[in-house]
Amino acid sequence: MNWSAVNFDWNHTRTFLVTAEEGTLSAAAKALGLTQPTLSRQVSALEADLGITLFERVGQRLVLTDSGMELLEHARVMGDAAMQFSLAATGQSQQLEGSVIISAGELDATVRLPKIIAKLRREEPGIDIEVIVTNAASDLKRREADIAIRSFRPTQNDLIAKKLGEEVIWLYGTKDYLEQLPPFKDFSELTDIQIIAFDRSNMVSDRLNQQGWQLSKHNFQLITSFQLLQLELCKEGMGVIFFPEDMGDKETSLVRAFEHMGPVMKLPIWLVCHQELRTSLRVRRVFDFIADEFSQILNQ
Amino acid sequence: MNWSAVNFDWNHTRTFLVTAEEGTLSAAAKALGLTQPTLSRQVSALEADLGITLFERVGQRLVLTDSGMELLEHARVMGDAAMQFSLAATGQSQQLEGSVIISAGELDATVRLPKIIAKLRREEPGIDIEVIVTNAASDLKRREADIAIRSFRPTQNDLIAKKLGEEVIWLYGTKDYLEQLPPFKDFSELTDIQIIAFDRSNMVSDRLNQQGWQLSKHNFQLITSFQLLQLELCKEGMGVIFFPEDMGDKETSLVRAFEHMGPVMKLPIWLVCHQELRTSLRVRRVFDFIADEFSQILNQ
DNA sequence: TAATAGGTATGCATATTCGTATGAATTGGA
DNA sequence: TCCAATTCATACGAATATGCATACCTATTA
Structure with missing residues (x-):
């Protein structure tokens, strides 16, 4: 050669x-x-x-x-x-020592992950953890992250994914805000409700309109993809937000809106990792650990 | 990123x-x-x-x-x-200085190339020439060579090839050897002729048998892919060899065998180079130069 | 216009890497 | 069984690449 x-x-x-x-x-x-x-x-x-x-x-x-x-x-x-x-x-790499990069959204990163990471660190002090907090799906192929927590099943077939469970999503608001809404028998009457949303796409409104709502742009006057800001704005009584059940119920200042109508949607939670990393002792350890802990939280 | x-x-x-x-x-x-x-x-x-x-x-x-x-x-x-x-x-590279690697067979390398290279060196002293002498087709894609002289059209489509002309191939032998052969009217009678061949493949014998010969293993008792050795063995009267017209006629000790039957075959000569190199000033210069000089030799 | 911020190129001391020489271990053959 | 030939690993001086400080250039802003 x-x-x-x-x-x-x-x-x-x-x-x-x-x-x-x-x-x-x-x-x-x-x-x-x-x-x-x-x-x-x-x-x-x-x-x-x-x-x-x-x-x-x-x-x-x-x-x-x-x-x-x-x-x-x-x-x-x-x-x-x-x-x-x-x-x-x-x-x-068959070394347990080293770093693992986890990609998660803000809510998971701030609410659910801390305790999981703390417990993991106690059990595996040799594994360094780096957390990338982003709304965008990190590119696992480029190893921007080793493991990602996502609300959708990845399409690439060189990724392996495990469904951890489903997040039950309710609309939440302050008691004051919800009480000042006019009484209604049907969602279609809620023409003035303010929904604090992620972006200007029609995905959310379309989904709700399918369920009988009649929403237009007027119902989305506060937009931010930063969910913690959504939460704070909601607490200020600026409108309702989509929020997972387990987190929302812990917010003492918020209550479920229209509870009798049932949850507004369910979102799956997927744990994703690159196929090449399946063979890594370290990544696998973290993957399995997060999967276990997350499942416990969701199914408690 | x-x-x-x-x-x-x-x-x-x-x-x-x-x-x-x-x-x-x-x-x-x-x-x-x-x-x-x-x-x-x-x-x-x-x-x-x-x-x-x-x-x-x-x-x-x-x-x-x-x-x-x-x-x-x-x-x-x-x-x-x-x-x-x-x-x-x-x-x-738009620099004319630098090296160009040429792959050629022994005959071209020893007979035709020296004068071409000498002339090229005089005209372009900034271009260094490396010649790889091999029977195997060098892998242009791996840049074992920049330019190759071959007797067949390359199949890869990322190579560019130029047909320089055709080599007229005769059988040559010493006068003594040819005269001691029994008289014959048809090639099929030449059962004892010795052909000094390239390898043990049946390609040559098949081709000649199509033309009326009746050759078997007995006619190929001297094998070497080193053509200069073929030439020397032929000069020693050990048999006949395939040899291009322009070179064979210059060998005073050899004559064309069975000249009245016409040349035994014609081989095309291709000049080949990788497509990526087409844009290189230097390689292009050498490519064109060889093409010109070669054509002159073949069509003289 | 002048100041600031952000960018690239260069001089110099230092850290790193490389090559030479050498040693240890293994293979293959006389 | 022993010797020669390979091959990989290590020590040390030399060559090379790197980082810091700095000069210089351009675009933006006050």
């Missing part, structure tokens, strides 16, 4: 990739845990190696040349392969 | 790949132009990084562990991407 084609500094390609994606050397340096001068020199070295100008130094910014654009495509492929390699390596 | 997954030493992965493929650290070191102790340390560092034992040190040999096997698959993907990157980089 002739290896001359791979006999160049792969780290320089890595630097090129991250620099091109991040846009600046400084940002890339931060991402890679190196310094800007180092990356500056590495990019220069790569350019000298290849005999190609990758970046045009225009003003304060580096702009990819056409050649750079072309090569970036290949560097991306290499980067993806590197991620796969890293992922597989983590999966192959 | 989270780059933590790519933030490891890619060169160590490269070392792992080459070491695993080559089998030993020493061989890998030679292939990479590094030393064995360096690779030894890099592999150890990678193992420490990943927390995985990649190789089992059994005796003097490194044997891949199961985890290593698993990871090797991913490393290969990364290596392939690296080759593509390197290939594209060479193609993007």
Whole structure:
């Protein structure tokens, strides 16, 4: 086998990739845990190696040349392969020590996870836990997280998912707010109710309208995807929120709205992890632990 | 974007790949132009990084562990991407200086190429030429060569090929050898002729038998894929050889056999190069140059 | 216009990595 | 059984890459 084609500094390609994606050397340096001068020199070295100008130094910014654009495509492929390699390596690791990254939404992160993590840390002090709190689904393939807690079943088939149970969702509001609503026999009469919602998509209103509501934009005048703010706004009597049963019932200032009509919806809770990581002792330990604890909470 | 997954030493992965493929650290070191102790340390560092034992040190040999096997698959993907990157980089290079690797068979390398290369070197002293002499078709995709001279049209569609012309092939032998053959009216009577052939495949005999010959194993008692040896054996009167017209006619000790029957076959000559390299000034220069000179030789 | 913020390139001391030399262990063959 | 040839691991001086401090440039803002 002739290896001359791979006999160049792969780290320089890595630097090129991250620099091109991040846009600046400084940002890339931060991402890679190196310094800007180092990356500056590495990019220069790569350019000298290849005999190609990758970046045009225009003003304060580096702009990819056409050649750079072309090569970036290949560097991306290499980067993806590197991620796969890293992922597989983590999966192959049979060491219980090390870190596990968990992705969760705000509510899970602030309410349900703390006790679980505390208990896990007591049982497995060798496992470091990093929690990424985000509404967006972290990319498990890029190992932004090792384990994710999600309310939908992932579609990618290289992910393994376990359904932990179902969250019962009610509408919650302050007693005062709910009492000042006009009496009604049917949801369709609640034309003035304020629902503090996640975003401007019609998903929520469509769903409720199917159940007999008649909601329009006027019912969604407070929007935030930050659920803890939703909660506080609700406590201030600004409207009702969707909230899981187990958490909402603990909020003494809130009560279930329209309890006699039953819960407004149920959301599944999935624990997801990359298939490659199934073989990792450490990730598996955390995965199983969270699954157990979560199930206990949901089915108590 | 989270780059933590790519933030490891890619060169160590490269070392792992080459070491695993080559089998030993020493061989890998030679292939990479590094030393064995360096690779030894890099592999150890990678193992420490990943927390995985990649190789089992059994005796003097490194044997891949199961985890290593698993990871090797991913490393290969990364290596392939690296080759593509390197290939594209060479193609993007707009420098005329640098090296070009030409793959050719022995005959072309010893007879036709020297003058072409000499002329090219005079015109383009900045271009270094490396010639790989081999019967096997070099893998252009792995950049074992940039340009190859072949007698068949390549099938891969990411290669570009130019037909330079056709080689007229005659059987040649010494006058003495040919005269001692029994007189014949038809090729089928030449049951005792010795043909010095390339290999034990039936390709040649099948082809000639289609033309009326009746050849069997007895007619191929001297086998060598080294054509210059074929030539020398032929000069010694050991049999006849297939030889291109332009070269054979210059051999004063040889004559065309059965000239009245016409040439025994015609072989196309293709000049091949990877598509990515089409954009390289340097490779293109050499490609066009060889194409011109070769055509002149063949069509003179 | 001047000040600030954010970016890249360069000089220098330092840390890391590499190559040479060497040793230990194993294999293969005389 | 012994010797030669490989192969991997380790010690130490040398080469290389890195980080810090800094200079310099550009765009934005007061």
